[in-house]
Amino acid sequence: MGMPAIPAGAFMDRNSLLTVTCPSSVEFVGSRAFFTCKSLISVTFAHGLIAVNSAAFYACRSLKYVSLPDTLAILGPGAFEYTAFTSRPASQVIRLPPAKMRAQQLWDGVIDEAVAYKRCRPLFYSWLERAQLRLNSYGEGGAARKRDREEFEGDFAHLV
Numbered sequence: 799m800g801m802p803a804i805p806a807g808a809f810m811d812r813n814s815l816l817t818v819t820c821p822s823s824v825e826f827v828g829s830r831a832f833f834t835c836k837s838l839i840s841v842t843f844a845h846g847l848i849a850v851n852s853a854a855f856y857a858c859r860s861l862k863y864v865s866l867p868d869t870l871a872i873l874g875p876g877a878f879e880y881t882a883f884t885s886r887p888a889s890q891v892i893r894l895p896p897a898k899m900r901a902q903q904l905w906d907g908v909i910d911e912a913v914a915y916k917r918c919r920p921l922f923y924s925w926l927e928r929a930q931l932r933l934n935s936y937g938e939g940g941a942a943r944k945r946d947r948e949e950f951e952g953d954f955a956h957l958v
Contacts, residue, residue, distance in 0.1 A: 804831045806851070813837050822846040827854045829874065836860060845869055850877045857881070871901055 806828030809815060815835045820827075822844040829851040832838060840863035841855065847867050852874035855861055861881040866873075 802826065804828055806830055807833065809835060811835070816840075818842070820844060820847070825849070827851060829853055830856065832858055834858065839863065841865070843867055843870075848872065850874060852876055853879065855881055872905075 802823060803826040804820070804824060807830050808828065810830055810833040812832075813836050815832070815838045817840045818832070818838065819842045823846065824843065825846055825848045827847070827850045831851075831854045832841075833853060833855075834857045835855075836857075836859050838855070838858045838861050841861065842865040845867045847870055849872035850866075850870065851872075853876045854874065855864075855878050856876055857880040858878075859881060861878070864878065
């Protein structure tokens, strides 16, 4: 069994690389895995690749030929930025199947919601505290405050 992932920065600045052919066991390409491999000309991935993370092939200036399988679901930002591949003719546009795009959009939405929750949580707590103090509903020892916070955190714990 091969490697399931090419780690981040694994082949960074390896100017001796000319071609890369990955077996079907490779599912993920880490961020900056082939960063600035200036002599790299072609990359072929077998069926099974799921994600090419951000800047994986950034500034591989000689990279002209890339073969991506239909199993690809995530293409990170700048994955092929500053390569000869990004100046390809319009007829060679990378297309992801609609189901993969929906999955990517759903994932992006979850991340956005988690970030918004982390940013808004302190503001919500202060609002909740002011509202409860105005209603004078905390009682002795702050038992209601503790219950409210535990319930609120329990509702959103899966997003953190």
